[in-house]
Structures are given as C-alpha cells and as structure tokens.
Amino acid sequence: MKKVRIGLLGAGRIGKLHGENLAHAVPEAELYAVADPFMNDATRSWAADMGIEKCYDDPEKIFNDPSIEAVFICSSTNTHAEFIMRAAKAGKHIFCEKPIDTDLAKIEEALEAVKKAGVKLQVGFVRRFDHNHKMVRDTVASGRLGKPNIVKVTSRDPDHQSMDYIKVSGGIFMDMTIHDFDMVRYLAGSEVTEVTAYGAALSGAGYDQYDDVDTAIVMMKFENGALGVIDNS
Ligand SMILES: NC(=O)c1ccc[n+]([C@@H]2O[C@H](COP(=O)([O-])OP(=O)(O)OC[C@H]3O[C@@H](n4cnc5c(N)ncnc54)[C@H](O)[C@@H]3O)[C@@H](O)[C@H]2O)c1
Incomplete structure (x- = not known):
C-alpha cells in the first residue's frame, strides 16, 4: 500500500496526540519527520518511539523536502497562516489545527494560497468526527426532535492553559469557543446572523494580563430563526 509521507510541525500537546494517532491508527500514513x-x-x-525518522528544529526542512506530501500544522496558533501558505507553495496537502488565524485578511490570504496551489486543507474541527456529536446532529437533522428553536452548547476545558499558551492563543473565543461555534452551526444546520458575547476573567489564573477571559456566554440568532447560547469556562 502506498503511504502518504507526513511532516509534523509542532510537537506540543496536540502535535504529540496527532503524531501518536498517525503512527498507530492510520496505516495509510507514514509519519516521517517532526x-x-x-x-x-x-x-x-x-x-x-513513533518511528519518526527525522527530527528538526527548523520547519523549513519539512517544507523543503519534496518527498513529504502532507503536513500536520500543530504549532502555536500565531504560526498557522504562515505555515499554510508555506506548505501550499511547496505543493503539500495540509491538516491545520484551529484556528487558521485571528485576522480575517490573513485567513483569506492563506485560503487563497491553498486554492491557487490546488492542495487539500482540513482544519481541526474534531467534534464533527466524534460519533456522539454526530449522533446528536443526525437526530436533529432527521426531524425526530421537531424544529430546533434553541441550540445550547456548554463546554469546559479540563484545566487552565499555561500563560505561554494563552499569550499567543488568540483568546478564548478563537481558541476554545471556536469548537462551539462550529458545533452550533453543525447542529442548527443554519448560519449565525447575529451574535453577542460577554466574557470575564473570574478564575484568578491571570488571563486578564493578556486581555483574555476564562468564562464566557455567547448568544446568537440563526438564519432559520432559531436562537443559540454557548457557555464556556
Ligand atoms: N482541535 C483541538 O481540539 C485542539 C486541541 C488542542 C490544541 N489545539 C490547537 O493546536 C495548536 C497547538 O496547541 P498545543 O496545545 O499543542 O500547544 P503547545 O504549546 O503544547 O504546543 C505548541 C508547540 O508548537 C511549537 N512551536 C512553536 N512555534 C513553532 C514553529 N515556528 N514551528 C514549529 N513548532 C513550533 C512549540 O515549541 C510547542 O512544542 C494551537 O493552535 C491550538 O489551538 C487544537
């Protein structure tokens, strides 16, 4: 079987998780470099331990290796858009962790580079691939629950992130709520037309020093008339 040769960018928390999955659970993948x-x-x-042949401290080594067909971008958020553009230019397919960036113009530039290069891009909206979430969505979509008038998502991160992570994460809405925004669109089957949010730094862990919050409530209206609420901590 021909395997897709992959280069992993960023070997932190999520990079190692994806690396382990690629090494142990995806027979079509060859995790070649990090x-x-x-x-x-x-x-x-x-x-x-993962059978990775090459370890680099310079991501360019991955972009410059023509034998690498696809990259997993699992580095800090502030590197994603740049790395997408770099990978697209090198003709490599891309899996990128969320978010692509926190600046709309940079996101559009990155997507344009992907389109121009004709490579594939997937962003790490993992919940759509979780059978539990999919079952909720399929049940709503089947009409068995009637018309969804209220879409409500509660989510919690299991612990605080480090302040090194927080200072480049883009803030709770881009970093954490982004999964819930994805979920409400997925569940409602409709796009958001209005949004209002409140946030507060209540844990005392220091999120406010980076102009961030650790507790948030988001209210939304959907195109189909439904209302939504997300609460995060
Ligand atoms: N989809 C999800 O559920 C999910 C979960 C966790 C994290 N993430 C995303 O994954 C990304 C990483 O998060 P994390 O928790 O693994 O953070 P982390 O801080 O544990 O790891 C980030 C890694 O990137 C490395 N890095 C920084 N700059 C780099 C560069 N220029 N080139 C290569 N590597 C570089 C760091 O040295 C570190 O090892 C974030 O964007 C985060 O939003 C997504």
Whole structure:
C-alpha cells in the first residue's frame, strides 16, 4: 500500500496526540519527520518511539523536502497562516489545527494560497468526527426532535492553559469557543446572523494580563430563526 509521507510541525500537546494517532491508527500514513524550534531529548525520544525518522528544529526542512506530501500544522496558533501558505507553495496537502488565524485578511490570504496551489486543507474541527456529536446532529437533522428553536452548547476545558499558551492563543473565543461555534452551526444546520458575547476573567489564573477571559456566554440568532447560547469556562 502506498503511504502518504507526513511532516509534523509542532510537537506540543496536540502535535504529540496527532503524531501518536498517525503512527498507530492510520496505516495509510507514514509519519516521517517532526520539526519544533524547541526540539529536545524528550521529543527526540518520543519521535523514536513513533518511528519518526527525522527530527528538526527548523520547519523549513519539512517544507523543503519534496518527498513529504502532507503536513500536520500543530504549532502555536500565531504560526498557522504562515505555515499554510508555506506548505501550499511547496505543493503539500495540509491538516491545520484551529484556528487558521485571528485576522480575517490573513485567513483569506492563506485560503487563497491553498486554492491557487490546488492542495487539500482540513482544519481541526474534531467534534464533527466524534460519533456522539454526530449522533446528536443526525437526530436533529432527521426531524425526530421537531424544529430546533434553541441550540445550547456548554463546554469546559479540563484545566487552565499555561500563560505561554494563552499569550499567543488568540483568546478564548478563537481558541476554545471556536469548537462551539462550529458545533452550533453543525447542529442548527443554519448560519449565525447575529451574535453577542460577554466574557470575564473570574478564575484568578491571570488571563486578564493578556486581555483574555476564562468564562464566557455567547448568544446568537440563526438564519432559520432559531436562537443559540454557548457557555464556556
Ligand atoms: N482541535 C483541538 O481540539 C485542539 C486541541 C488542542 C490544541 N489545539 C490547537 O493546536 C495548536 C497547538 O496547541 P498545543 O496545545 O499543542 O500547544 P503547545 O504549546 O503544547 O504546543 C505548541 C508547540 O508548537 C511549537 N512551536 C512553536 N512555534 C513553532 C514553529 N515556528 N514551528 C514549529 N513548532 C513550533 C512549540 O515549541 C510547542 O512544542 C494551537 O493552535 C491550538 O489551538 C487544537
């Protein structure tokens, strides 16, 4: 079987998770290289366990290797748009963690580069691929529950992120609520036309020093007339 040769960018929390899945659960994938500017012995040892041949501290080595067909962009949020454009230019297919960027113009530029290069791009909206969420969506879509007038999503992150993560995450709405925005659109089968949000830094963990919040309520109106609410902590 021909395998797709993959380069992983970023070997932090999610990079290692995707790496493990690719190495152990996707027989069509060959996880060949990993790049992280903070490459260290622990990551090298993890890479060896995953059967990864090449460890780099420079992502360019992945972009410049013509044998690599696809990249997994799992680095910090502020690198995604740039890496998408770099990968597209090098003709590589792309899986990119959310969000693409926090600036609409940069997102559009990245999507344009993907279109121009004719490569594939998938963004890490994982919940659509979770059978539990899919069952809720399929039940709503079947009409068995009647017309959905209220779409309500509650989600919690299991713990605080580090402040190093928070300062480049783009803030709770781009970093965490983004999954809930994806879910409400998926469940409602309709697009949001109006949105209002409140946020507060209530945990005392220091989110406010980066102009961020740790608690949020979002209210929405949908094109089909339904109302939505998301609460996050
Ligand atoms: N879809 C999801 O459910 C989900 C879950 C967690 C994280 N994420 C996303 O994944 C991304 C990473 O999150 P994380 O929790 O793994 O963070 P993390 O801080 O644990 O890891 C980020 C890694 O990227 C590396 N990095 C930074 N700059 C880089 C560069 N220029 N080139 C290559 N590597 C670089 C860092 O050294 C670090 O190892 C974020 O954008 C986050 O929003 C998505």
